[in-house]
Amino acid sequence: MRILGTCKIAESGVFVNGLARQFEVNEDWKKDLYASLNIEYPKFYKMDALAKMAFLGVELLESSCNFDDYSENEIALIFANRYSSYDTDQRFIESYTEKGSPGPSLFVYTLPNILTGELAIRKKWYGENIFFINEKFDAQFFIDQINFYFRKGSKACLCGWVDSANNQEECFLFLVENSIDEISIEELIKSYKQ
Amino acid sequence: MNIHITGYGLITSIGLNTEENVASLRSLRTGIAKGRLDNTKAYNVGEIHLTNAELKEQFKLQTDGSRTALLGMAAAKQAFEGHVLSDQIRTGLISGTSVGGMDVSEIEYKNYLNESNHNPDNYKHHSSGTSSEQIAQELGISDFVNTISTACSSAANAIMMGARMIKSGTLDRVVVGGTDSLTSFTISGFKSLMIFDDQWCRPFDDTRKGLNLGEGAGFIVLESDKSLEKTGKKPLARLTGWSNASDAFHQTASSPDGHGARLSMNEALRISELQPGDIDYINAHGTATPNNDLSESQAFQGIFGTAIPPFSSTKAYTGHTLAASGGIEAVFAILAIRNGYLYPNLNFKTPIAETGLTPQLDFEEGKNIQHVLSNSFGFGGNNSTIIISAV
Amino acid sequence: MSDLKETLKEQIIEQLNLEDLTPADIQNEAPLFGEGLGLDSIDALEFIVLLEQNYNIKISDPSEGKEIFQSVDSLAAYIEKHQ
Numbered sequence: 001m002r003i004l005g006t007c008k009i010a011e012s013g014v015f016v017n018g019l020a021r022q023f024e025v026n027e028d029w030k031k032d033l034y035a036s037l038n039i040e041y042p043k044f045y046k047m048d049a050l051a052k053m054a055f056l057g058v059e060l061l062e063s064s065c066n067f068d069d070y071s072e073n074e075i076a077l078i079f080a081n082r083y084s085s086y087d088t089d090q091r092f093i094e095s096y097t098e099k100g101s102p103g104p105s106l107f108v109y110t111l112p113n114i115l116t117g118e119l120a121i122r123k124k125w126y127g128e129n130i131f132f133i134n135e136k137f138d139a140q141f142f143i144d145q146i147n148f149y150f151r152k153g154s155k156a157c158l159c160g161w162v163d164s165a166n167n168q169e170e171c172f173l174f175l176v177e178n179s180i181d182e183i184s185i186e187e188l189i190k191s192y193k194q
Numbered sequence: 195m196n197i198h199i200t201g202y203g204l205i206t207s208i209g210l211n212t213e214e215n216v217a218s219l220r221s222l223r224t225g226i227a228k229g230r231l232d233n234t235k236a237y238n239v240g241e242i243h244l245t246n247a248e249l250k251e252q253f254k255l256q257t258d259g260s261r262t263a264l265l266g267m268a269a270a271k272q273a274f275e276g277h278v279l280s281d282q283i284r285t286g287l288i289s290g291t292s293v294g295g296m297d298v299s300e301i302e303y304k305n306y307l308n309e310s311n312h313n314p315d316n317y318k319h320h321s322s323g324t325s326s327e328q329i330a331q332e333l334g335i336s337d338f339v340n341t342i343s344t345a346c347s348s349a350a351n352a353i354m355m356g357a358r359m360i361k362s363g364t365l366d367r368v369v370v371g372g373t374d375s376l377t378s379f380t381i382s383g384f385k386s387l388m389i390f391d392d393q394w395c396r397p398f399d400d401t402r403k404g405l406n407l408g409e410g411a412g413f414i415v416l417e418s419d420k421s422l423e424k425t426g427k428k429p430l431a432r433l434t435g436w437s438n439a440s441d442a443f444h445q446t447a448s449s450p451d452g453h454g455a456r457l458s459m460n461e462a463l464r465i466s467e468l469q470p471g472d473i474d475y476i477n478a479h480g481t482a483t484p485n486n487d488l489s490e491s492q493a494f495q496g497i498f499g500t501a502i503p504p505f506s507s508t509k510a511y512t513g514h515t516l517a518a519s520g521g522i523e524a525v526f527a528i529l530a531i532r533n534g535y536l537y538p539n540l541n542f543k544t545p546i547a548e549t550g551l552t553p554q555l556d557f558e559e560g561k562n563i564q565h566v567l568s569n570s571f572g573f574g575g576n577n578s579t580i581i582i583s584a585v
Numbered sequence: 586m587s588d589l590k591e592t593l594k595e596q597i598i599e600q601l602n603l604e605d606l607t608p609a610d611i612q613n614e615a616p617l618f619g620e621g622l623g624l625d626s627i628d629a630l631e632f633i634v635l636l637e638q639n640y641n642i643k644i645s646d647p648s649e650g651k652e653i654f655q656s657v658d659s660l661a662a663y664i665e666k667h668q
Contacts, residue, residue: 031604042623045604073439073457084294084322084343089379093303096382101637104630105602107383108445108573111292113344117574120442126457128438129576130351133323133341148358388630388647447626 002179005065006191009171048088048109049164051118053171074155077116077129083165139188150178198429201415203272204525206512207240233378240408240513257332260295263325266373267332269411286338289326290348290372292517295319345572350520354436366421371413371521395482397507400544408513412521435466435581452493454577462579477568480507491549506539506554520570527566527582534561
């Protein structure tokens, strides 16, 4: 397998393929980054933090990865995080405990895999998608999963560790293509830790 | 290489074990009724009438946990009964859940607001992964534990992942399925989507208005050929097909023509090397929402044409148990194969105008059932299908 | 009535997270769903919450919403009639 591109967004900045973008990750960073990308997709504003981060990550990855090289069901989506949809869960609970009526658009996002659904809708990807809850970013776990998907015929895997809880946000995406090369775990961890 | 099924267990609102579930299925007895708890009493739900303490006692559970975890332990323990742990057999547990320990968080949140007995330690249950760790601990499984959270397809995806891990030789034996308890969180959520039926839900009926929620858990045990040689277990059925596909249409709604459902069923058939005509019974996702049942019916017509095998939704018995449904319905599929059962689709009167399909209406037994296809579709357009076959 | 419509536009933008729109972008008679603002079934449910929270009007069958939520005009007319 071969890594075609990585995108990391954290407090320290926005990095695409290891290179820092001129961008300040402040409180409104998702909105600002969206505006800077000149995309017309009003649904973005309705997404929760997890989906917004993944959405932006994919747009950034697109600068170096050509998703169109794959047909609609050749890309598998493999995502994971630690806190599931915790932030949105809390906002949803507030909507019915404090504001009286449960908010439908909040409830929709109380599942982490809505993130993969949003990406699929945006890109018209009909392949597999899965969301795992893991203690921490586990490079070996991702590599094992990617191997499963390549064995079953996926051409590429878009992987992500996207988490949002307790005012901490992080988003790390990487696109992997099936090839005879091997990815080292160290390499993957290095990109993640950037 | 075969994926053998050597155990199954479930707990639902129609029974605490296999025998009770079969008795209810046979006598057309639903588990859906007015809720008995503060947060459920305004709704028709498939509630399990045992407190957490009673669950622990009844199933002799040694491990503490949220209600989701306890239900999972009850079902997984039944599935794993008679299995012995050994260094020679790498054994894993993969569990699907959508609410995890939300039930504990809800209690803690109230305590926090009232500033009474608040114990932040209890939030450890909130993470969906905690429930799987606790179920694994109860069974003594430690080689591999994982949690899948893809809404209502979680258990089906857990089963699929288990099959792949066995096929690749990563595990020899794996307990797979899902668990979810009823919580204020999910009740409020589905209420906000206005897809509850205040009556008894009517899957595949033209007058269907929505779903009834339920709680429960269902697990099965998968083993490789190599594992079977060592355990000497007798296979009860085989897992022959699995698939997951994206619907890429809407966060919660299914595409009108059931595109993702079709992709998923087609691929599962391909993996099992079966033709549509080989399927003897379909356990449908059939939530009884206007959207799902129409979309799924059209997907059936797309795959099976006019020769659709007997199909039914068992959710009018159990309620929609969300992440657990794929596990519970996998157990129903195994029982259908082993005993030749066909399950009725309760509350059906009028076919959906657009498709005109009539589901299985009576409980039947002694049928020759070789292959069962079972669908589980989750929010996020996450569509999964598994196929279980006779030995 | 025109005050109500202006208030409604602000509430719609707020409730539905239409962050790149201003009240001036929403025409009174323009369709809200379909091509209009690109709203979907979840937004229709948010309209129901909006009516309940701000105008104390309860709608129990979402299919009733289709007519009511056609445009700002129809929404305002419904509120005037039911308050």
